[in-house]
Structure formats: C-alpha cells, structure tokens
Amino acid sequence: MxxxxxxxxxxxxxxxTDTLHAVGTLRADESVVIRPELPGRIEKIHFDEGQRVSRGDPLFSLDASLIRAELREAEANLALSRTSFDRADDLIGQKLIAQADYDNARSRQAVDEARLSSAQTRLSKTVIEAPFDGVLGLRHVSAGDYAEIGQELVNLVKLDPVKVDFRVPEVHLSLVAPGQAIEVRLDAFPGEAFRGEVLAIDPQIDLGGRSVVLRAVLPNPELKLRPGLFARLNLEVEQRxxxxxxxxxxxxxxxxxxxxxxxxxxxxxxxxxxxxxxxxxxxxxxxxxxxxxxxxxxxxxxxxxxxxxxxxxxxxxxxxxxxx
Missing domain, CATH: 2.40.420.20 (conserved putative lor/sdh protein from methanococcus maripaludis s2 fold)
Structure with missing residues (x-):
C-alpha cells in the first residue's frame, strides 16, 4: 500500500500570549457640566465651542454690578465698625463704657467682617472658571441671557487620557490585575490599534451576569478618541x-x-x-x-x-x- x-x-x-476578549465603551477621564452658583445676566463668554482650556481659565462672566455695590457697602460698614470697636476698646480699658456696649461693638465688627467675606466670595463666583484641563462642548446660552443657579451652560470633558469600562467573566478574575496591557480597536478607526493598561478592578461581582467590571486607561494626546465610542479589547493575561x-x-x-x-x-x-x-x-x-x-x-x-x-x-x- x-x-x-x-x-x-x-x-x-x-x-x-493568552488573551481575553471583551467589548466596552470609552468614557472621559473627567466630565462635568458647568453651572453657575449665582443667578445673573451673562455679561461675557470667554471661549469658542470645542476649544481646549486649562484649569482656571475664565469661561463665563456674570454681571457683577450689584455685587460690587454690595461689596463697597460692606467695606464701608466694616471700616465704621472697626473704628467703633477701636474706640470701645480704649474706653473699656478706662471703664468709661459698659461691658455690654463693648461686646456689641465687637459683635458688629465680626458681623461686618463676615458680610464683607460673603460679598467677596459672591463676586468671585461671577467669573466661572474651568475646574480642570479639558475640551469644551457646545454652549447652551448666549451673552445677555439670564442664567439661573444650576442651569446647564456648557460641558467640559478631559480627553487625555480616556478610560474604557468592560466586563470579563468571574472565572477569569484570577488572571486580571491592574497594570496589564490591553489593545483596543474601534469601529470609528478601522485598522488602528490603541494601547493602554488596566487601571482598576471593581471589588464587587455582578451577580446577574457573573462578571466583574474593569476600567482601563488609554493615552489620547491627539484627542482622537471620544467618549461613547464602542471598543473591542484584547487583554493580555499571561505570557510564556x-x-x-x-x-x-x-x-x-x-x-x-x-x-x-x-x-x-x-x-x-x-x-x-x-x-x-x-x-x-x-x-x-x-x-x-x-x-x-x-x-x-x-x-x-x-x-x-x-x-x-x-x-x-x-x-x-x-x-x-x-x-x-
């Protein structure tokens, strides 16, 4: 034969290399809706939509004319109460005024100091600043609009790095750990692979799906990656x-x-x-x-x-x- x-x-x-496969969704490293803490007319908008900003950059200025007037009044009242207290302090040493009058003078000074501090704080809040470095979205107001407390003005997101949340079955829990390398592929960028690493593992197991949630972080210096994009992940869990x-x-x-x-x-x-x-x-x-x-x-x-x-x-x- x-x-x-x-x-x-x-x-x-x-x-x-042993690899786990998963799917997830990109999310911003930080994300916040900018809202005013005081009501007021929007006097000036300091940015363009989609602009990158740094922490502390002014975003909106509210009309502060009334608060400035209150501040000047508070400063005048405090100056007067300080003069009155200084006089009372001299007189109490000579026993020329009652203790109650001295206490009232000291109390008025303390109250006026608090009112001045309150006015200064309110004035500072008329300029709304970026709380962190990021990219601004589309604004919901225009210059001249009256903004209420808590009204949505604009979204601010930090896009470098971006995060991605994904799930793996609980049977693989012993194979995953922070710092492990991941490869991410996105339908929005066919043919490209993005590298990152596992950032954290949720301490609780999802009883419904018997899975654990992991969070990974991806560098995004060019700001190509955007929150909400669907991601396919390859997680290298073992290498021999x-x-x-x-x-x-x-x-x-x-x-x-x-x-x-x-x-x-x-x-x-x-x-x-x-x-x-x-x-x-x-x-x-x-x-x-x-x-x-x-x-x-x-x-x-x-x-x-x-x-x-x-x-x-x-x-x-x-x-x-x-x-x-």
Missing part, C-alpha cells in the same frame, strides 16, 4: 517564553482528549498531547511533543497509528486527494 500524502509542519518555539506551538488544525480530538500525528521514520504515530494557550491559528503544546517534531497538519482522515505517510507541499497534497 503506497504511503498517504499528508501536509506537515514542525513544532515551533515562540512566545505564547519558549512555548511549543503547532498549527491548530494539527489537533485530532477524540472525546475530551487531544491527539496529533507525529511523523517518525515515514510513519504517522498518534500521540496524545496536553494543550495550553491558544492564539490565532496556533495552540501551545504543554506535553507530548518536543521542539522540531514533524506533525501532520492535513490528511488525518486517512491515517491510523503506524500508517505510512509521505509529506508533500499543500498543493501536491490537494492534488493527491483529488486523484484518490
């Missing part, structure tokens, strides 16, 4: 150097056991193997084979343990199959 034509490959030594790798199609499963045909002196020997990490088109062999072993990758249907084989290139193997 002539030997069976088969395709073969050598057991290769390479790095094997000098792993034995074979083509996945070389595996010959029988029940729950895995076998391969190893070529020895022109014969196919059925060898049981233990598999490990799988990656695109390849699988790690933990036991059963050695580096450099020749294994059958196509033509196993015609084989049995001890069958004679003739390794041929893929095209020749296909032609031999058609001839049979």
């Amino acid at each position: 002539p030997p069976t034509a088969v395709e073969t490959a050598m057991v290769n030594v390479d790095q094997a 150097e000098n792993a034995l790798l074979i083509p996945e199609q070389a595996l010959w499963p029988q029940g729950e056991r895995q076998f391969v045909y190893r070529v020895e002196d022109g014969q196919a020997r059925l060898i049981e193997v233990e598999t490990g990490i799988r990656r695109a088109g390849q699988v790690e062999i933990v036991s059963g084979l050695s580096a450099g072993d020749e294994i059958v990758t196509a033509g196993q249907l015609k084989l049995f343990d001890g069958a004679k084989v003739a390794p041929v290139p893929p095209a020749a193997s296909a032609a031999a199959g058609r001839g049979n």
